[in-house]
Amino acid sequence: MQTRHKDNKSTEPQRKIIHCDADCFFAAIEMRDDPSLRNRPIAVGGSSDRRGVISTCNYEARAYGVRSAMPTATAHRLCPDLLVVPGRMERYKEAALQIRDIFFDYSELVEPLSLDEAFIDVSGSPACYGSATLIAEEIRQRVFETVGITVSAGVAPNKFLAKIGSDWNKPNGITVIPPAKVDDFVQYLPVDKLFGVGKVTAEKMHRLGIQNCGDVRAYSIYELSELFGSFGPRLYDLCRGIDQRPVKTSRNRKSLSVEHTYAADLPSVQGCLGQLPALFQQLSQRLHKLTDGAAASQYRVHKQFVKVKFNNFQSTTMECVTAGTPRIAVFKQLCSDSFQRGDGLPVRLLGLGVRFEDSSMDDPQQLPLFTH
Structure with missing residues (x-):
């Protein structure tokens, strides 16, 4: 049974x-930092004369068939106007x-x-x-x-x-x-979209007349196991939209911050300083919740920082080393120093935050989204 x-x-x-x-993360950062790169095919990667490869590219380049992990020389053949820029991991x-x-x-x-x-x-x-x-x-x-x-x-x-x-x-x-829409969505989902279905498996499915998840449902779990080995039971679940895997993180957060965008720009440093008590209270409440009980040893404050975004959308962040409970006096000094960087421009956003001690130095190519 x-x-x-x-x-x-x-x-x-x-x-x-x-x-x-x-979206095309590395390339997006390059276009953000240099607007002249927008609306032209660009890629982040190594030089073609050094057997480089493409890390990522923008959608203009993808229209020519350029893809991640492609040799840069091949990318240039597909798109002669492709501009390849070196990566800036930091x-x-x-x-x-x-x-x-x-x-x-x-x-x-x-x-x-x-x-x-x-x-x-x-x-x-x-x-x-x-x-x-x-x-x-x-x-x-x-x-x-x-x-x-x-x-x-x-x-x-x-x-x-x-x-x-x-x-x-x-x-x-x-x-x-x-x-309520899972069943209908999954039924017509092409099997090529399923995680774990690579080129070889997809070709085998197509030879069997399996094009979408609805076609997979015609097979029992035992038949799928015979056809696809250990992937069979997983395939049985996926074609029904079933996935019980929990979201789990093995890393502690490295910082905690609060910020607010103001409906009316803050025209002076005094105006900015006047907003700090409310932000400081929010940060303190969140910090207390995070570090309550056993978690306190995992989250030891190492730095305080202030973020300021001016009304021209340029932003700056200043931080300093500290220890123990964050102090509003430190935030006030950082805020004042940050405001000076704007040459008198009004402020549209203020943020306060702390960074926690981090003894790990993970490889930035592995999980850099969650490491320093």
Whole structure:
């Protein structure tokens, strides 16, 4: 008797998973920092005369067939006008950490997949009235305003569907797959979209007449196991939209911050300083919640920082080494110093934050979105 799931219903509380994926991340940072690169095919990678490869490219380059991991020489043959710029990992890490901090504003359950993407479980988040869709939209808007790049997002009851959703309306899009629509969405999903189905497996499926998940459902779990080995049971679940994997993070957050964009620009340093007590109170409350109990030893404050964005959308961040409980006097001094960098420009956004001690020095090529 077949005893696997009959459907994707569960008595457990419905999960709300968001998958965020930055659009052509490295290239997006290069275009942000040098607007003259926009609207022309560019790529980040190594030189063709040194057997370099493409790390990523913008959508103008992709229109010519340029892809990540492609030899730079091949990319130039496909797109003779392609401009290849060297990577700047420290710059990408800086932007990635900003994005990471935004994710953590909505949940402590943030799981990185690579430098430019992550899962966020917002099932219990009170933000945006508990709406995962509104949270995803707010995250996308904040990343655009704070970091200056676009992020695509998928919202679904599980990781499998959320990841597919983030790729569905790229670039700069969002796809929401509510529980009631899972079955219809998955039924017509091409098998090529399934995680774990590579070129060889897809070709085998096509030879069997399997084009979409609805076709896979015609096979029992035992038949799928005979055809596809250990991947069979997983395939049985995926074609029904079932994915019970939890969102889990193995890393502590490296910083905590609060910020506010003001409806009316703050015209003076006195005006900025007047806003600090309210921000400091918010930060203190969040810090107390994070470090309450056993977690205190994991989060020892190492630095305080202030972020200021002026009305011309240029921003600056200043920080200093500190220890113990954050002090508002330190934030005031950092704020005053930051304001001077704007040459008198009004301020549209203020942020306060702390950085925690970090004894690890992970390889930035591995999980740089969540490491220093």
